[in-house]
Amino acid sequence: MYLKPRTLDQAVSLLATTGGQILAGGTDFYPALGERLPQGNIVDITALDEIRGISIEGNYFRIGGLTTWTQVIRTPLPPCFDALKAAAREVGSVQIQNRGTVAGNLCNASPAADGVPPLLALDAEVELASGEGRRRVPLGQFITGNRRTLRGQNEILTAVLVPRRMEEAASAFLKLGARRYLVISISMVAAVVQADGRWVSEAHIAVGSCSASAQRLGTLEKDLGGVLAAPGIGEAVRAEHLLPLSPINDARATADYRRDASLTLVQRALEACVGRH
Numbered sequence: 001m002y003l004k005p006r007t008l009d010q011a012v013s014l015l016a017t018t019g020g021q022i023l024a025g026g027t028d029f030y031p032a033l034g035e036r037l038p039q040g041n042i043v044d045i046t047a048l049d050e051i052r053g054i055s056i057e058g059n060y061f062r063i064g065g066l067t068t069w070t071q072v073i074r075t076p077l078p079p080c081f082d083a084l085k086a087a088a089r090e091v092g093s094v095q096i097q098n099r100g101t102v103a104g105n106l107c108n109a110s111p112a113a114d115g116v117p118p119l120l121a122l123d124a125e126v127e128l129a130s131g132e133g134r135r136r137v138p139l140g141q142f143i144t145g146n147r148r149t150l151r152g153q154n155e156i157l158t159a160v161l162v163p164r165r166m167e168e169a170a171s172a173f174l175k176l177g178a179r180r181y182l183v184i185s186i187s188m189v190a191a192v193v194q195a196d197g198r199w200v201s202e203a204h205i206a207v208g209s210c211s212a213s214a215q216r217l218g219t220l221e222k223d224l225g226g227v228l229a230a231p232g233i234g235e236a237v238r239a240e241h242l243l244p245l246s247p248i249n250d251a252r253a254t255a256d257y258r259r260d261a262s263l264t265l266v267q268r269a270l271e272a273c274v275g276r277h
């Protein structure tokens, strides 16, 4: 059965009663089916205008669960979102960006999901709604592995919440693939750097495509505190800082290449944040 609720309340009650699968932009949903037809009920959530778009809610930016990549690109946002906007421009093609949603990217939880590193570096949380109410989970806990999340079958991801604490921080996103466009990454890096005067007061670095789910580089983040926020900052990055990663050998690259390329991407993302591109 194909169901298209008009309100969030209707959608959560349909999910609870029919056990349906959620359909948003369909850009992961349909390719995953291959030649098969969808099995079971489908709950198409694309009419839920109440969870579309980006707004400010107290100390948070609220990215509604139906917000597309094109909306992320077109909405005026502070510098901490430059990385997310750069990632949005890298998601497939313009047609995919027009249909695909941020929430779909997170719920699909591919190790190569472009939206994850920038949002992880922004300390984002996800909001999940079901018939029992709403709950919030930090993104780093929500994605538990390769295509695995904490989302219950009856829960809709209604928003991604980004704290405003570092909204003026500089940010950058770099993606390395075998070609320039329409590519699954070999590695990708998001960096958010807050400076207090000339020195780094806080830095967040996340790397994707080099482990089952994107990882923050905690030791590097600590070591960057108090470093001069100026060209040359990349020299602070050492191979040991990438130990949280567990890259694999696959058709796109070897593990060694991924590790090596990630080191360079982290250095370049940091340089981009302090003004050297």
Ligand SMILES: Cc1cc2nc3c(=O)[nH]c(=O)nc-3n(C[C@H](O)[C@H](O)[C@H](O)COP(=O)(O)OP(=O)(O)OC[C@H]3O[C@@H](n4cnc5c(N)ncnc54)[C@H](O)[C@@H]3O)c2cc1C
Pocket (backbone or CB within 6 Å): 021, 022, 023, 024, 025, 026, 027, 028, 029, 030, 031, 045, 065, 066, 090, 091, 092, 093, 096, 099, 100, 101, 102, 103, 104, 105, 106, 107, 108, 112, 113, 114, 115, 151, 155, 156, 157, 158, 182, 183, 184
């Ligand atoms: C040609 C092509 C190129 C692509 N290139 C890239 C790329 O470069 N980088 C990249 O990261 N991705 C890429 N993708 C994947 C895809 O476009 C993105 O992951 C997109 O953001 C998925 O969003 P969607 O709305 O289409 O999700 P859907 O396909 O509708 O859903 C994906 C999954 O999430 C669930 N879901 C969706 N929305 C919600 C919600 N609000 N609450 C709970 N569950 C939900 C669905 O049930 C499904 O399991 C590409 C896809 C295609 C077809």
